[in-house]
Amino acid sequence: MRGRSAWLFSPTLVNGRAAVAPRPQALAKYPVSGFPLRPLNVFLLFSFPPALYLAPMSSLLTSAGTVCILSREESFAELADRINVLAARGPASVGLSGGSTPKAFYAWAIQTKALSATAIERIDWHVSDERCVPLSADDSNFGHAIRGMLDALGVSPTRRFPWPVELAPATAAAAYEAAWLQRSPSKTFDLCVLGLGDDSHIASLWPQCPLIGQQGGPRFTATEWPGRGWRLTITEAGLAQCAAIVVLVAGKAKAPAMLAIACGDYDPLTHPGQVLRAHAHKVTWLVDPSAAASL
Numbered sequence: 546m547r548g549r550s551a552w553l554f555s556p557t558l559v560n561g562r563a564a565v566a567p568r569p570q571a572l573a574k575y576p577v578s579g580f581p582l583r584p585l586n587v588f589l590l591f592s593f594p595p596a597l598y599l600a601p602m603s604s605l606l607t608s609a610g611t612v613c614i615l616s617r618e619e620s621f622a623e624l625a626d627r628i629n630v631l632a633a634r635g636p637a638s639v640g641l642s643g644g645s646t647p648k649a650f651y652a653w654a655i656q657t658k659a660l661s662a663t664a665i666e667r668i669d670w671h672v673s674d675e676r677c678v679p680l681s682a683d684d685s686n687f688g689h690a691i692r693g694m695l696d697a698l699g700v701s702p703t704r705r706f707p708w709p710v711e712l713a714p715a716t717a718a719a720a721y722e723a724a725w726l727q728r729s730p731s732k733t734f735d736l737c738v739l740g741l742g743d744d745s746h747i748a749s750l751w752p753q754c755p756l757i758g759q760q761g762g763p764r765f766t767a768t769e770w771p772g773r774g775w776r777l778t779i780t781e782a783g784l785a786q787c788a789a790i791v792v793l794v795a796g797k798a799k800a801p802a803m804l805a806i807a808c809g810d811y812d813p814l815t816h817p818g819q820v821l822r823a824h825a826h827k828v829t830w831l832v833d834p835s836a837a838a839s840l
Contacts, residue, residue: 610828
């Protein structure tokens with residue numbers, strides 16, 4: 546996937562998967578694995594009915610974005626490479642996620658020293674959603690980032706941007722949104738890292754969440770998840786303003802959700818991850834083989 550020309554497909558969908566001839570784009574803009582387009586390829590692509598094209602390294606082009614089927618270590622290496630590339634271009638913002646896979650990434654990044662000194666110096670670290678608990682709590686997404694990676698890397702406090710969880714949920718969300726408006730009026734994260742729940746949720750957009758379908762309004766807000774309490778989360782409007790989105794998915798329990806999001810009938814209230822279909826051109830799914838088994 547790295548260091549090669551890439552191809553962006555303008556999708557005609559076959560069972561939810563993109564299936565048309567590619568056109569070349571720069572890898573830095575559209576980080577999608579591809580294949581060289583020779584005259585014979587051109588003849589075949591335009592002479593026969595569309596079918597599902599598989600790029601090298603087991604990449605699928607779906608209605609929800611590019612699905613790269615990789616081992617966990619390969620996924621972590623790909624994510625680290627993208628962060629390093631961002632930092633090499635200049636200061637940038639990364640929105641991390643919560644859950645077991647990001648925690649494993651933190652440990653891997655420390656063990657392998659995969660993040661460059663430039664990334665440590667230039668990246669502003671956030672989380673795309675957060676629980677309304679102190680940073681010291683085991684449920685805190687940013688707290689895990691601090692303890693699992695940021696402290697060990699020696700990231701400056703000026704590069705750490707937790708949600709103001711000491712405030713009431715609505716007030717915390719409004720304060721975080723106001724800070725973003727001052728810092729970056731027209732863009733949220735340069736790279737938004739998400740996870741995927743077994744129930745198809747992303748960030749804190751959960752099934753039947755009233756925020757789903759609200760494509761305007763604030764980029765960050767508070768929502769009360771029934772049975773799980775108040776959450777602070779990026780919204781669809783915030784996702785729309787991210788420069789790139791990467792979703793880490795691991796484990797066979799995620800396979801049904803992955804299939805529904807990539808190939809199922811559109812029903813984002815049931816499968817919130819489907820909201821990413823609106824941004825498929827900038828969404829990359831780093832999925833392990835067990836989670837991709839149904840694709």
